[in-house]
Amino acid sequence: MPFDPAVVRASFAVVERRADHLAKYFYAHLFAHNPGVRAHFPAEMSEQRDRLFAALTQLVLRLESPEQLTGYLRALGRDHRKFQAAPEHYPAVGASLIAAVRHFSGHYWTPEIEKAWTEAYTVISQAMTDAAAAVPADAPAWWEAEVTVRHRAASDVVVLTLAPDRRYPFTAGQYLSLCSPRQPQVWRPYSIANAPRPDGTLELHVRRVPGGLLSTALVNDVMPGERLRIGPPLGDAVLAAGSVRPLLAVAGGTGWAQIKALVEQLARDGGRPATVFLAARDDTDHYDLPAVRELVARHAWLGVLLAAPAVGGHREEAVQLLRDGLHGRDSWAGHDVHLSGPPDLAPAIAELLLGLHAEPELIRHDPVPVTFNRARPLTSSEWFLDQRDVAWINRTELG
Numbered sequence: 001m002p003f004d005p006a007v008v009r010a011s012f013a014v015v016e017r018r019a020d021h022l023a024k025y026f027y028a029h030l031f032a033h034n035p036g037v038r039a040h041f042p043a044e045m046s047e048q049r050d051r052l053f054a055a056l057t058q059l060v061l062r063l064e065s066p067e068q069l070t071g072y073l074r075a076l077g078r079d080h081r082k083f084q085a086a087p088e089h090y091p092a093v094g095a096s097l098i099a100a101v102r103h104f105s106g107h108y109w110t111p112e113i114e115k116a117w118t119e120a121y122t123v124i125s126q127a128m129t130d131a132a133a134a135v136p137a138d139a140p141a142w143w144e145a146e147v148t149v150r151h152r153a154a155s156d157v158v159v160l161t162l163a164p165d166r167r168y169p170f171t172a173g174q175y176l177s178l179c180s181p182r183q184p185q186v187w188r189p190y191s192i193a194n195a196p197r198p199d200g201t202l203e204l205h206v207r208r209v210p211g212g213l214l215s216t217a218l219v220n221d222v223m224p225g226e227r228l229r230i231g232p233p234l235g236d237a238v239l240a241a242g243s244v245r246p247l248l249a250v251a252g253g254t255g256w257a258q259i260k261a262l263v264e265q266l267a268r269d270g271g272r273p274a275t276v277f278l279a280a281r282d283d284t285d286h287y288d289l290p291a292v293r294e295l296v297a298r299h300a301w302l303g304v305l306l307a308a309p310a311v312g313g314h315r316e317e318a319v320q321l322l323r324d325g326l327h328g329r330d331s332w333a334g335h336d337v338h339l340s341g342p343p344d345l346a347p348a349i350a351e352l353l354l355g356l357h358a359e360p361e362l363i364r365h366d367p368v369p370v371t372f373n374r375a376r377p378l379t380s381s382e383w384f385l386d387q388r389d390v391a392w393i394n395r396t397e398l399g
């Protein structure tokens, strides 16, 4: 490896708590030095700030094992064609990223650190530009897709059917990114909720997120006949090739979308024992029950357990119900495990299942977004003041 990941990580730890300021500085630097790039970003930048910057820094910080990231970076590079990202944009973004970290590092910044960041970023951008360049010239950077069906499945959830304008090859379990002309340049990921269909249509489950630009437009405003833009399929939380193991899936909320696609694919493949836990905030939040019942009625190998408290139940109650349900079995050894839901679900449920003998290499889920450690003290004096549990020596006991 040309650079030392530990150097990069240690240097980021110095500035991590100021991630908000870093992100602002990063975009200000990028747009000031490259005015043409501004048009590639949404008009409203507050939500965007966290995204690109967080994604970038997380990539740099995870570079310990570039071979693990290779597939991901390749997919990311192909996906970025939808932003009309050109090779010349990559050095511009890298320069602004490094300028931001340098600015907030103060006297901690050294030529060695700068070299490590530069080399780490080069590995990432090279992998992404190579991947974009390797895509056949006639392959689309994005697809146009018409909304053909819109079904309000719960007060804040819609199930959309999209018809892409060209063949859209994907594997059940993958997700795509979506953009509406109602919110230009705002791309958000959604799981494809079906196995590939002969008519090529795609099902998406969208919950309105408070303050969410795209989800609000999709749930409130988008109507059949409207056109959306979709990026290439992403993600590798697909069924293990050739597996005959029984399957356990845990879905929270609209995380059901991904699991539904996997169940459909299992059915195509002839079926094998599958247990699905479907968790929701409360009974009324189970939004796709007719489809769930139909799948269960049709496939004897499929069992679905609904876990949701009565209306008015707390989130903790919902989480506990799911945990109790999974504890209903002493061992999940030998199961292919798929987890899909809010960001904290996969790590929490994976940990619980490992305690119930699930095998780590058989657990699959989409990457979990990492949040910055804003609690990290800025200076050594802050660190000292932050230590609430000072282990004072109790002289009477000593005596």
Ligand SMILES: NC(=O)C1=CN([C@@H]2O[C@H](COP(=O)(O)OP(=O)(O)OC[C@H]3O[C@@H](n4cnc5c(N)ncnc54)[C@H](O)[C@@H]3O)[C@@H](O)[C@H]2O)C=CC1
Pocket (backbone or CB within 6 Å): 189, 190, 191, 192, 204, 205, 206, 207, 251, 252, 253, 254, 255, 256, 257, 258, 279, 280, 281, 282, 307, 315, 318, 319, 322, 323, 340, 341, 342, 343, 344, 345, 348, 349
């Ligand atoms: N729409 C889509 O295609 C997909 C959405 N997602 C994600 O799914 C999430 C769905 O959000 P909501 O419906 O608002 O979910 P939510 O926050 O209401 O959670 C749904 C249920 O999951 C369970 N749960 C949540 N966290 C848990 C934990 N730490 N341990 C155990 N159980 C837990 C609880 O039973 C909870 O009621 C979003 O974060 C979305 O990004 C994931 C994959 C696909």
